[in-house]
Amino acid sequence: MYRTHTCGELRLSHQGQQVTLAGWVQAIRKFGSITFVDLRDRYGITQLLFNEALNDKLDENPLGREFVLQATGTVSERSNKNPHLPTGEIEILVSDFTILNRSAVPPFTIQDDTDGGEDLRMKYRYLDLRRNVLKKNLELRYAVNRAAREYLHRHHFIEIETPFLIKSTPEGARDFVVPSRMHPGQFFALPQSPQTFKQLLMVSGYDRYYQIVKCFRDEDLRADRQPEFTQIDCEMSFVEQEDILNMFEGMIKHIFREVKGVEWDEPFPRMSWEEAMWHYGNDKPDIRFGMQLLNLKKPEGVFPEKQALSELINGAGFRVFDEAETVLAIAVPGCADYSRKQTDELAEWVKRPQIGIKGLAYIKYQSDGSCKSSMDKFYTEERLLQIAAACGARPGDLILLLAGPEEKTRKAISELRLEMAERLGLRKKDEFKALWIVDFPLFEYDEETNRWVARHHPFTSPRPSDVETMIKNSPVIENPSLYLQHPYARIKANAYDLVLNGNEIGGGSIRIHQRELQEKMFQALGIHAEEQQRKFGFLLGAFEYGAPPHGGIAFGFDRLCAILGGSESIRDFIAFPKNNAGRDVMLDAPSPLEEEQLRELHLKSEIQH
């Protein structure tokens, strides 16, 4: 061992002891014939004092930043104590030292506020990881990992590893594939999730399974997505939805308690998918703040049980609203005094291609109780005040209104709501609000193919009350324009998402466990019998030998860690992430293979290098 202690553990109580430390030179300060060095390791920083006796040796062996140094000496009380450092009461009076390795000048400073840009830090990730902020992130990740395992073990879950070289069954996202050398022309796929395996384990009777496991999706990358990511993957038998929600609400609360010291007294609220879309325009609402949507207009077939307050806007001759499918509003607290420049800027913001709304109307509900609006020409002040009231606005608030096609407008106002909250500082990193979203639609309609697609995945069970609707009706959509009236459009899934601070951190469902229902589901999704057998024959087979009722959930581990760490970026919580183009710039991967490798795999690349 090159050291007797770490750089984080020596205290005044060690005074007089002879110790040896090893670590990295964080800083060097010379005062006349005396040199101070801050020596850093994973555990902390300790001050070394080299007095004049070592000057010759220091001259022969000059130190530099990030040099690896081993130093022996005596623990001494500091004259000038540093109360910000756990080791700040002592220093090491060095009697001898060895330079274990030298360092070139790092391409950026190894400090919390580094001068390195993203690209440089990704290329030299091994130096970036020396920074305290990243170290804290990886330590937090490990703590979350441990807390999850501890909770699940206590509740009789058993970790079982599932294979990585599996069969390609592309549904939804694309598989990464692995060519087989031993079986020419054939490929394995990397798992998008261990979904079918954990279901098989339920059929095998393992009853409570978990795994913290890498998954792979070959998606076109969006910001902050990674082609490989980690899931806390869980499944239980003999349970209903309620049992799963309770079990995993418990897990999240346990993790917060262990890792953040946050106690969660109240149960997580539950909200139906429909309520979430109606009030937030979004199935992962951030409920750290209000600003719920006011539904002023909507198409008839959508949310058929909901009533929009169209009487507040109809009959005023405002063509923008009259011609729109949907009109939605939010009341932004305290912004009634926005200038023309500011409202113009917001109008530009919603016109950007990412949002794509033609314009923005507003009502300034002023502190004196009066209203000013971009729609003064069409609406009386009385009517404007009614809209403000329906919005839950208070004097001083700014009401923003968007109009357009249903889906786009709802999405747009949801984005606008988040943007305004961000600007107002309402999305606090150290405030945590979770809720369950339940009662998702089982199917979504795909216009292009005039077919149903699974909203969650093909193994999700309908709600028990909807099973009969699914079995009894044909999935065929005779009239595309009336798809909303097809019985399948109303079928709800036995599925649930856990949403934390506006992020979906987990999702799952009660699964289908009967072969007939699973076949009906595949059929509804346009997977014919031969294809069912070829791709999922093992699962359909397993359902014939006593499959128990079961369900589960998977948590996005990277995202959960990022939120716990108060960050928006999952990359900062992954030791060696890919960049936004899906590359590892440190390794320079992916990269071309050697000829011989391709030949052995019986493959030809259509790209020449």
Place this chain on the structure above:
Amino acid sequence: MYRTHTCGELRLSHQGQQVTLAGWVQAIRKFGSITFVDLRDRYGITQLLFNEALNDKLDENPLGREFVLQATGTVSERSNKNPHLPTGEIEILVSDFTILNRSAVPPFTIQDDTDGGEDLRMKYRYLDLRRNVLKKNLELRYAVNRAAREYLHRHHFIEIETPFLIKSTPEGARDFVVPSRMHPGQFFALPQSPQTFKQLLMVSGYDRYYQIVKCFRDEDLRADRQPEFTQIDCEMSFVEQEDILNMFEGMIKHIFREVKGVEWDEPFPRMSWEEAMWHYGNDKPDIRFGMQLLNLKKPEGVFPEKQALSELINGAGFRVFDEAETVLAIAVPGCADYSRKQTDELAEWVKRPQIGIKGLAYIKYQSDGSCKSSMDKFYTEERLLQIAAACGARPGDLILLLAGPEEKTRKAISELRLEMAERLGLRKKDEFKALWIVDFPLFEYDEETNRWVARHHPFTSPRPSDVETMIKNSPVIENPSLYLQHPYARIKANAYDLVLNGNEIGGGSIRIHQRELQEKMFQALGIHAEEQQRKFGFLLGAFEYGAPPHGGIAFGFDRLCAILGGSESIRDFIAFPKNNAGRDVMLDAPSPLEEEQLRELHLKSEIQH
């Protein structure tokens, strides 16, 4: 929840309670109007009693083996107790039941002694996993996993996940590769181990890293090898070999204590690679039994510091020995009374192509102290007795002698030693003997290319005392026939293996942490500067910024579990293994891709389906 209790927890103390159980029908026994059902779940078996009141319902809903059943009733004392079952004092007097799912007749019986063959059990793995013996194996695996984590955490190791989509740098085994869709013509590789990443983490200062992680090798399959396997992967900074041996000897002892209740009082013995090869013919000796090798003859250049007892066989005119490079013997305890038929059978055994030795000589050191030998013509009884004595034989033992080329003969007698021990029952499943093998050669000579290859891997450091030999000498081998005299042939590695019951369960080394030495190593292995930079530029770069001295070890998790479980087959300790041809027969993977998938990957398969 479909149950109030599991099938393993009810006792006499629950008598009178109303309970609901759910599980699988293990057995049905009808006695007149009464039906007994053994209900099974992960936790045990509980007896259900259906009396005549339920006969009509049972007639309408007949039960069968492996049906999933939910039953409600009262816990009652059994009249006929079963002391072999934890729940054997009670039964459930059923008041109502629901069949949750039916089962077809399984293709084999779900019992410890199943009637299913290997192929059938692999195809229906989800049924095979219901068998108690496999359940126990997976539970043991989970217990080993937990014990390892607990020990490592207690010793300040932190688990850090390393990436699965990395760069292909084929050295040694072949990589599995993953074509990139987004970067046409380029490929990721799956890691053969996280070797370079854990070294980078040491450069980053993480100091004590571990990971229980899947690794991938595209090798031609040998029996009981898996293309994907699990490692306990560890690395430490500021350590020497001694520190690592102590730390991980502690881990293995902890695992044995926690999982098997085995206390290991003595330190694991340490043996140099040379001693192991000399005394056991093998670098993973099984030391549960003796039968050490007697070295009667060897080539001069091999084991130059060892002395073979050639005076015992020379000058007798026995051409087989005179012409052989190497003559080795073992004394097999208590087998002096082997018949001619038995010694002939042994001679056939060593002649098989897997062993490939031309013949076998023997000396029967009989109980009366006299000798009989296949070499009576050449050696006096006195000489035979001397050989027997040198072998450590006692009256009643059978001495077996093999002669031939050094490498082949040493390997052959090592195999013969294991075979004889197996036949004599000396390889006991419940006896555990571990030892460290140290001082491996750093290089092996490759005849084909007249070059050095790394025995461990290119990142292994030479012993400190051999660094200078490596730096100062050119790796070029001028005269292939004299390669043993090249200074590199004597360089020992700072490497170590942990051997348990004749299996290498872990191996590692102190790593090179200086750029110059690493470059010299690559050069010695014939990797020229451009290739070094292209493949390992990130690691060479990292060594320039203050790399600490470091080293590590990796344990074969599957094998460790198998040995702890007293089995030779790792497949029985993996939930969903590949078969001997590297296929998943349950999934039928690998399999051909859809046209569209290949097209998106810019690939052409040279195989038509």
